[in-house]
Amino acid sequence: MITGKNYIGNQLSANGNKTYTTFNPQTNQENKVVFTEATSEEIDQAVLLATEAFASFRNTSKEQKAAFLNAIADEILALGDELLETYCSESGLPQGRAMGERGRTMGQLRSFAELVLEGSWVEASIDTAQPDRAPMPKPDVRKMNIPLGPVVVFGASNFPLAYSTAGGDTAAALAAGCPVLVKSHPMHAGTGELISSAIIKAAKDTGMPNGVFSNLNSSGIEVGQQLVNHPKVKAVGFTGSIRGGRALYDLAAKRPEPIPVFAEMGSVNPVVVLPKALENRAAALAKTYAQSITLGTGQFCTNPGLILGIKGAALTEFINVLASEIVTIDPGCMLHPNILGAYEANKEKAISQEGLTLAAHYQNDVATNFAKQAIATVNGATFLANPQLHQEVFGPYSIVVQCDDANQLEELILQLEGQLTGTVIADDNETANYPGVIAAVQNRVGRIIFNGVPTGVEVCPSMVHGGPYPASTDSRFTAVGVSSIARWVRPFSYQDWPNKLLPLELKNENPLGILRLVNNQKTTDKI
Amino acid sequence: MITGKNYIGNQLSANGNKTYTTFNPQTNQENKVVFTEATSEEIDQAVLLATEAFASFRNTSKEQKAAFLNAIADEILALGDELLETYCSESGLPQGRAMGERGRTMGQLRSFAELVLEGSWVEASIDTAQPDRAPMPKPDVRKMNIPLGPVVVFGASNFPLAYSTAGGDTAAALAAGCPVLVKSHPMHAGTGELISSAIIKAAKDTGMPNGVFSNLNSSGIEVGQQLVNHPKVKAVGFTGSIRGGRALYDLAAKRPEPIPVFAEMGSVNPVVVLPKALENRAAALAKTYAQSITLGTGQFCTNPGLILGIKGAALTEFINVLASEIVTIDPGCMLHPNILGAYEANKEKAISQEGLTLAAHYQNDVATNFAKQAIATVNGATFLANPQLHQEVFGPYSIVVQCDDANQLEELILQLEGQLTGTVIADDNETANYPGVIAAVQNRVGRIIFNGVPTGVEVCPSMVHGGPYPASTDSRFTAVGVSSIARWVRPFSYQDWPNKLLPLELKNENPLGILRLVNNQKTTDKI
Structure with missing residues (x-):
């Protein structure tokens, strides 16, 4: 209860007099x-x-x-x-x-x-x-x-x-x-x-x-x-x-x-789509990304909010399929009217920027507190010149940047703030042609993904969920x-402390049988 | 040259016009x-x-x-x-x-x-x-x-x-x-x-x-x-x-x-001298500490600036021997006239505090830029009430606090700021009688020393030179x-990254033969 x-x-304690309730966005009523x-x-x-x-x-x-x-x-x-x-x-x-x-x-x-x-x-x-x-x-x-x-x-x-x-x-x-x-x-x-x-x-x-x-x-x-x-x-x-x-x-x-x-x-989780991959599978990639952008109504920290490619027929096809695909997906409810309000305001602010084209915007009526997904597109120079376009729009929105060439793509990535993730979509051996681009992505993110989507954070020892500021306040x-x-811990040293007074972890006998560094060798042995 | x-x-480059020289404190001349x-x-x-x-x-x-x-x-x-x-x-x-x-x-x-x-x-x-x-x-x-x-x-x-x-x-x-x-x-x-x-x-x-x-x-x-x-x-x-x-x-x-x-x-590196140890070897401890306090003219980060004991005949003996011993040690040159100036000013400020007694102060003439060592003593209540006395005096100076009892000693340690080191001087089994005191020291320091001196920082993998603020800005x-x-490093994740593109450290073959955590097991094996 x-x-x-x-x-x-x-x-349990409630001595205060400031009260509040929670809100059900599906029923649009206070709980x-x-x-x-x-x-x-x-x-x-x-x-x-x-x-x-x-x-x-x-x-x-x-x-x-x-x-x-x-x-x-x-x-x-x-x-x-x-x-x-x-x-x-x-x-x-x-x-x-x-x-x-x-x-x-x-x-x-x-x-x-x-x-x-x-x-x-x-x-x-x-x-x-x-x-x-x-x-x-x-x-x-x-x-x-x-x-x-x-x-x-x-x-x-x-x-x-x-x-x-x-x-x-x-x-x-x-x-x-x-x-x-x-x-x-x-x-x-x-x-x-x-x-x-x-x-x-x-x-x-x-x-x-x-x-x-x-x-x-x-x-x-x-x-x-x-x-x-x-x-x-x-x-x-x-x-x-x-x-x-x-x-x-x-x-x-x-x-x-x-x-x-x-x-x-925050994080916009840039996705770099390299030309050969696009040539070979633009439509399939676009469909995958339509799903990733709208997953959980775009309310994941790792939502792909920024897609970067080099302009050309394949990127145009990707944008067209992404645009047509995303409006076929059923809109979802957002967490709270305030979050929906922020989404709509930020989306409007983004798509009203000079030089930006709206590629797709869900147009049908939606239930209260449901979000209308959108895809925008812009050229590299315009994106570079306008920091407003680098900001996260929390929700089912993504911007596709059409860069002039690999140099502009690299320059653009280097200008991004720190990110939780970066994704590279590439065909076999294609990354070898873009060493600067790959290095730039690595420099800006906590996790780099190959031919996948950033949504989904596997809980495992090798996961890094963090990254350079402002993805986190401490990338370490x-x-x-x-x-x-x-x-939540700090290292602590005991000097010449008697064995009987040491914590179990540090006793000569290694009673816990843990892996320790003993005189610079990793071992579970006792001393 | x-x-x-x-x-x-x-x-080599020197385009500026702001110049300066260094200073030789031994000759009292600019280099x-x-x-x-x-x-x-x-x-x-x-x-x-x-x-x-x-x-x-x-x-x-x-x-x-x-x-x-x-x-x-x-x-x-x-x-x-x-x-x-x-x-x-x-x-x-x-x-x-x-x-x-x-x-x-x-x-x-x-x-x-x-x-x-x-x-x-x-x-x-x-x-x-x-x-x-x-x-x-x-x-x-x-x-x-x-x-x-x-x-x-x-x-x-x-x-x-x-x-x-x-x-x-x-x-x-x-x-x-x-x-x-x-x-x-x-x-x-x-x-x-x-x-x-x-x-x-x-x-x-x-x-x-x-x-x-x-x-x-x-x-x-x-x-x-x-x-x-x-x-x-x-x-x-x-x-x-x-x-x-x-x-x-x-x-x-x-x-x-x-x-x-x-x-x-900064750090004053508190030293807790427990009663039995003092009873058994007050004079020897005092001589050891006279050396530690004056080592390098007191210019070590881990200089013992604060000695804490429980009042009584043994602590009085310790103070008396420390006072008589320290003035027999030849004064040393400080690093710079400004550091000597700060030492003399901070020492004067400390020993002019209400309730403080000067136990020893080197009185003979010294060469220019040489520091006169001093020992002060104060009771626990006075120390507790005056935060000025908790401040570091960088140089060959130490204050001995005579606490009423173990409770006051513990209270005093809990009020200290974070420290690089804490030292406990105790006889066999004596620490068992002071669990609160030992826990308090552990809570305030990065390294705890048993029956030694804090000066000397061994360079080894198990050393912690740091500690709660202000010993360092990040005790972690x-x-x-x-x-x-x-x-200076951050963790970085590769997700589904092709083996041939991975850094050597993460390749299946483990070409560097390093110890890795593989599926939650530490191993040097390849995959």
């Missing part, structure tokens, strides 16, 4: 539950509990931590239909997507449980002493990753489960040993509360300290600001807009003690996959 | 060579060259990169006496220290050469495709670390070699594949130019692109500011004061595209040891 209250640690925004005191209390919980949670055994993460996955599944129905009612997304995203979320939690249970993620490193070394004895130095402290997680509007309350940021932070304070996304506060109840139940059942998790309702920016400014908060995870992510980054950078903010933000980390745990 | 010019890539500050145009040119060099340097083979790093070490040694003499004349440090620091610097370069040659540092990770997976095929995803781009390095006043021109930041950045632009430290510009000439010669001899390294003279803050603000600069390394490091951090955070700044800054990285390379 959704109460509309905050979780301040294990306690019934009234949510109460967290007060300043409730936020302080939650951070205090998290700080206290950190003292014990950081030393929780790997078995207990894995049990906690797996229990969260179990409890999410146990929420059953209520979760799926709430998810759909707060996002307008279909039930199939809800189930898929739930599976992905559970999979992420379980993959972090595996990581923790295996144990080598702490990157234990041991250099043994050399007391006889001249001129100075060499001390015994041992290093491992330890958690930073309480982490604040801001959920994403477009992934109410996988990138929100118990999403990748939360799973990674808990796996690292950091208590988590979620700033609940106002668009799916009910989904967030249900997931929170699952986390709290899992925490209680597996003996985690009160305060290891809190969920704070908010309808504006104040709750998030107070959390990021709180001196006891040590890191921030965010998925959302460039404006929102940058505001949090700036806030954190101005603190007396600056803290890391990992924000995964990924938001997806188990190595995203690196965002 | 020192010319006083900048290295703009391989070219003869006149240095010309880099102009705005020279800086732009150096960054342009670095950006062009990056395109090829990033793809340099590991053998070539290792040869470059080893050649730098060789060329530094080949500078011979001129380097040692210049070093001493610009720092007031003795020749033995110069030779030791040169050896350390060369050792760092060689350890990065080894790291690069071994090759596994790229953290290659491969998840192979599952085309038949339902409901969606699993793509082939492969990840490795790639360099960020041109890095700016600010050298440290107190380590003209090991933390400056070819120091740890530069060695790590070059090893990663990042061109380096050094903002030369004005106090040792001649040493910097000599080292730069060694780097340039090594670069030419090993076929590195022009622009892989530049050295920019500066006497004020403008050169550094222009470098950090340059859009083509992708990261910054700094060693120095909190004020300087924070200013660069703030500058970088305000850029349209924020970039990472790793600044290693170390400035010393080969894992400091992580500051």
Whole structure:
């Protein structure tokens, strides 16, 4: 049952008087539950509990931590239909997507449980002493990753489960040993509360300290600001807009003690279609991309918003087929009227730019809150000259740029901001003719895809979901996959520390049997 | 021969009209060579060259990169006496220290050469495709670390070699594949130019692109500011004061595209002396600490500036012996009259605080630019109430805090800012009686030392030289040891990329024979 209250640690609490509701874009009606925004005191209390919980949670055994993460996955599944129905009612997304995203979320939690249970993620490193070394004895130095402290997680509007309350940021932070304070996304506060109840139940059942998790309702920016400014908060995870992510980054950078903010933000995900590939299969590629551009009503971080080719008959054919194909696809509901409003405004702004041609625009009537997909096209020089055209239009919209030649294509890519992904569509050996273009794409993105579509982010250790700014605020980390745990830990050295006082990971006996770097050799051996 | 010019890539250049000299604190005279500050145009040119060099340097083979790093070490040694003499004349440090620091610097370069040659540092990770997976095929995803781009390095006043021109930041950045632009430290510009000439010669001899390294003279803050603000600069390394490091951090955070700044800054390196250890060996500990406090005239980042104990006869004995011992040590020359001036001013400010007692202060006459060591003592409540006493006094000064009890000791540690190191002096099993104290120290530092001194930073893979702010601007990285390379790289994913187009590190055949994570198993096997 959704109460509309905050979780301040294990306690439901609603002391405030600022309330709000969520909205069902499919029915165009407000949902019934009234949510109460967290007060300043409730936020302080939650951070205090998290700080206290950190003292014990950081030393929780790997078995207990894995049990906690797996229990969260179990409890999410146990929420059953209520979760799926709430998810759909707060996002307008279909039930199939809800189930898929739930599976992905559970999979992420379980993959972090595996990581923790295996144990080598702490990157234990041991250099043994050399007391006889001249001129100075060499001390015994041992290093491992330890958690930073309480982490604040801001959920994403477009992934109410996988990138929100118990999403990748939360799973990674808990796996690292950091208590988590979620700033609940106002668009799916009910989904967030249900997931929170699952986390709290899992925490209680597996003996985690009160305060290891809190969920704070908010309808504006104040709750998030107070959390990021709180001196006891040590890191921030965010998925959302460039404006929102940058505001949090700036806030954190101005603190007396600056803290890391990992924000995964905007991206137009450029797709480079090389001439031979186009000559051989322009129509098939266009059909594939019509599907990718409209997938999830274009509401994926990795939606292909920019397609780059070299002008000619094959590119013209690609544009024509893409244009005719995309209007045959049924429009989809957007997450919220505000998101639809932003889409329509940004799309209008884009297509009203000088020199831009509208190749396709869905014209039939659509249901309320449904988005009309569109394809625009422009020449390379016009695109280069107008930074407005480089901006993301969040939704089912893409612009095809017809470059004069490979040099202009390369120049254009070099001018792009950082991106989550770049895609190269090429035929056999064709990339060898465009080394500058390929290098330029690699320089601007976190992930490069060959002959595919950028939509779809596989959750696996090799995935990088991040990239140069503004794809993320720090390209040195990924938001997806188990190595995203690196965002929430720091290396810590023990010098000449007695073996009996060392943590299990660093003891001579290697009781956990983990892979360690011992005197510069990777080994699971004891010392 | 020192010319006083900048290295703009391989070219000596001095187009500016702002000049300065370095100073010999031992003779209290200006050195003869006149240095010309880099102009705005020279800086732009150096960054342009670095950006062009990056395109090829990033793809340099590991053998070539290792040869470059080893050649730098060789060329530094080949500078011979001129380097040692210049070093001493610009720092007031003795020749033995110069030779030791040169050896350390060369050792760092060689350890990065080894790291690069071994090759596994790229953290290659491969998840192979599952085309038949339902409901969606699993793509082939492969990840490795790639360099960020041109890095700016600010050298440290107190380590003209090991933390400056070819120091740890530069060695790590070059090893990663990042061109380096050094903002030369004005106090040792001649040493910097000599080292730069060694780097340039090594670069030419090993076929590195022009622009892989530049050295920019500066006497004020403008050169550094222009470098950090340059859009083509992708990261910054700094060693120095909190004020300087924070200013660069703030500058970088305000850029349209924020970039990472790793600044290693101030630290008072608290030392906790537990009662039993004091009872058993107060005098011996005091003698050891008298040496550590005055080592290098107290000009180490890890100088023990704060000693914490519980009041009683043993702590009184420790203070008395420390006080009588420290004044028997010959005073040393400081790096520069300005550093001596800051030391004397900060020391005076500290010892003039209400409630503080001066336990020892060297009273004999000293040579010009030599520092008079001092020990102060204060009770726990006074220390807790006065944040001024928590500030670093850079030089041979330390304050001993006499706490009422273990609770006050713990409270005091929890109030400290972040530190590079924390030291615990204890007898067998004694730490078990102070779990809160030990946990508090661990929470505030990057490295914890048992029954030793914090001075001395062993260069090894397990070392963490960094810590919570303001010890560093990002506790998630170390400035010393080969894992400091992580500051200058980002993970990058290839999805469904053809094997023949993949970099060697990610090819099926594993031609480099490196350790990789393949389908979640660490292995050197091919696929």
